[in-house]
Amino acid sequence: MINRTEAPLIKDAVEFDVVLKPYEKHVLDNGIPVYSVASNEQDTIQLELVFPGGSWYETESLVASSTNFLMKNGAGKHSALDINEQIEYYGAYLSRASSHENATYTLHSLTKHIEKLLPTMAEVILDPTFSEEELATFKQNMKQRLVVSLQKCDFVANRYIDKYLFGEFHPYGRVSTMMAYDALQTEDLRAFYKKQYTFNNCKIFIAGNLPANIIPLLNQYFGSNDWNGRSEILRPDLPIMPAEEKKHRIFNDENGVQGAVRIARPFPNRYHPDFPKMLVLNTIFGGYFGSRLMSNIREDKGYTYGIHSHLSNFRQTSALTIQTEAGRDVCEKTVEEVYKELAILQQEQVPEDELMLVRNYMIGSILGDLDGAFQVIQRWKNLILNELDESYFYNNIQVIKSISAAELQVLAQRYFNKEDFYELVVI
């Protein structure tokens, strides 16, 4: 008979040698860098173009995200329908996204179709039209979506907590409004596009099963001239204007059966030496299923379906945010328990077995995250766009493997003080 009460021997994940597979770098004729990670196991390819086109760079609210969205809705002589038809006929996806910092266009396709898709993608990037009609439809539909979202306590809470942390005039704290949608003009989008989406601000990331002629192909479509001209983008730090009042309660829906709880404080950005250490402390506190917050507030008390804390990876400055949706009658108790857990980490050192578990969990999770070329390029992209290299990655691994319980306690004493946190419940 086997002894089922005894766990099988494990290899501690901290003993694993985590390796970030290197990328290859090419430079197109006009200077655009191309970072690539190849793997031939599947027949799929991912091609991503990144520009400094996030909300950071806009002077009017929503211009960055609207520009990014509408580029695909008409380019050259082609309508939105033509473009979608071209992409979708080959079973491919051309997706766009914009964040605070960057804006991207990403093509996912079977490798065998990539050559047929590049002309359409190039037209979208190089020659978008921004028609009045497309903008009008976009405004109307986005306003409809906003009006539905504003009924959701979690959506409303996310808007307010960012406003408290950064101020409503900072790109990190600015939110979408009906007025901002109404104010959008095609010429503003066109001007933003012309300034941000230029050849000298473009970076290309490519991964998967790459055809042998991929670099000549990219040169043909994106590398042959100085499209949109050279534009120098400046990035000054912008003033942060946090709220003075820290404690907020908002009633959004009188019949709400749950409240959205947000508790957050500002935190230095990723370049600060405490950042990688806080990634470990945050995991212990609220960053994984077995975290202190989950164990207490979900698994012991059943106040919520889930509670998490996370570090934002914004460029200028970051924030540590705890978030959950809890039963209406237990929201205040949930807030209380969050502070209790913060205080415990200040008063008592994390036990060695729990720390070991979190080290193993984090390393195992990174190992899993690096599985496959698409995941590897994603890591590299985050490093490169933040002007970091692999030493940053390996330093983080080293911190996970070696940070002590005493160091974590010092960190908690520095950053887990109740009076530094903004606190919000939206019902």
Next chain:
Amino acid sequence: MIHYNRFTLSNGLRVLVHEDTTTPMAVMNVMYDVGARDEDPSKTGFAHLFEHLMFGGSVNIPEYDEPLQMAGGENNAYTTNDLTNYYISLPAENLETAFWLESDRMLSLAFSDKSLDVQRKVVSEEFKEHYINKPYGDVWHKMRELAYSTHPYRWMTIGKELSHIENASLTDVKSFFFRHYRPVNAILVVGGNVKTEKVRELAEKWFGDIEPGDKYTRNLPQEPKQNSAHLLEIKSKVPLDALYMAYHMYPRQDPRYYAADLISDIFSGGGSSRLHQVLVKEKKLFSNIDCYHFGSLDAGLMAIDGKLVKGVKMNDAEAAIKEEILKLQENKVQERELEKVKNRVESMLAFEDMSLLNRANNLAFYELIGNAEQMNTEFENYQRVTTDDIQREAQLIFDEKNSNTIHYYAEN
């Protein structure tokens, strides 16, 4: 082509092994042949609540998550109306930890009062978060009741009402476990950087001595053919009028399923699809519109839903959808349009297969519905669909008498 080996233990547990040496990871997927459709109508939501209890400790191991996290692993689970699935991903060197944990909870749970008490609350909050505290959150609850008179698809996986979950007892939990969570009703898939012989050895060691249990024979009341259109009007505190339509379609293993699946792509698979192009972009009647189905194993529903642009009348919006339906019923689609949606399926399958967990999950799914090999031949089933098939199935599915419609009005 997904390669795999298979064997069955003497207690009836089916095991599939998918070797992939390109990864440092291993995955374990355990699929149980039980879902919300197998519930007692007076105790709905139970299969899903039970899934939560599977993490509350087993007979020899008080904590499920901790040892797995210590081994560098992660896990999760989901329940649908048809099945329940548990999956683990961890460094391949620590594979045995997964065997130890999964086999002990198949052997028996701890059946703790505390765990039941807490998870009842957690699931109640999940219910509120997703279905009560969201605008339009109740619509699928109401649509299922409108469309099904008999079949247990009448209720959602989360349950018909909160009280069913609040009233669940430990006796219910035990009987459910010993009825459904037995080796004969389960499929185990191990994938990643593993060797079949080693997996066989570990499977024998950890799962081999678990009592086989009785094969669960499913005998569900089948839905009679719907003979008249159903309509429900709702007024609620939502900001926009919305329209929901649902039509009965075919079971997952019916050969006609593939044509139906492609129809949903013709209607709303991407920016060039018909409903988006005509109703959102050209006529500007809807701010968004989708056509989809749930891939249900028994006969499921094909749905169309959208939010109306402010000021548009419900009847006009509905008539415009019906016009698109009529086009599909009266005119054959062009070959190129059919090719487009087939290409979309081909590409979707390829992207799905990139993830090791998806591959393991899909092997278990196809084995559950018949044979894992179907995973490798599935695209051929789509390739066989002709423009005639699309037309014929559009006529059958989108028959007025087969329709269930909800007019969801914004109050004021």
